Amino acid sequence: MKIAITDASLIIVMYELGLADHYFKLNIETHISRNIFNQVYPHQRDDLDTQELLGTLYIHTIGSNERSAMNEINFPQTFCVNDRSSVFVAQREKAYILSSDKNVREFITDNIYEEHGMFWIINELLETKAITNDEAVSYMRELSLHTLFPNSAEAQSKIKHRLDKLIAQL
DSSP: OEEEEOOHHHHHHHHHHTOHHHHTTSSOEEEEEHHHHHHSOHHHHHHHHHHHHHTSEEEEOOOHHHHHHHHTSOOOTTOOHHHHHHHHHHHHHTOEEEOOOHHHHHHHHHTTOOEEOHHHHHHHHHHTTSSOHHHHHHHHHHHHTSTTSTTOHHHHHHHHHHHHHHHHTO
16 A cells, blocks of 8 residues: 655654554555655654665655646645645555645545545554554544644544544443
8 A cells, every 4th residue: 555645744743642653564655745754853854764764655856847747737726835745746656645634635535536644544553453442542532632633623523433432442
């Protein structure tokens, strides 16, 4: 499976919650743009460099020819350069999208790509037995308090629903 991560906040949160080590052990070929790479914290970039050397992560630099091709795509006006470059990488690599950005997720869904978010990572880790149900509950509780979802009633509702399901399985 190929995944393109479209925003640095997901990577940052994966590291802050302690999920990054688990994530990079999954059988997933992960792609990010250099723009996204440059937005994460320096100690996280060091680990991402290691993941690139291990072949679990591919960091893409968009050259001038690619930039011209990227500019031909009819992206929404709300997309910043990072959104455009990340979606462009995903299209080129035929990768699923991993994003916390609602505009990116809507664009992806409208354009028949598969998209996922932070919950999907926890579900994948749980399904592959990389983490236990207890750990999943703990990660979901930490996620509910995280600034990735500031004042988002919709996200909090989804987290509560997933937490209830996980707790019922304990």
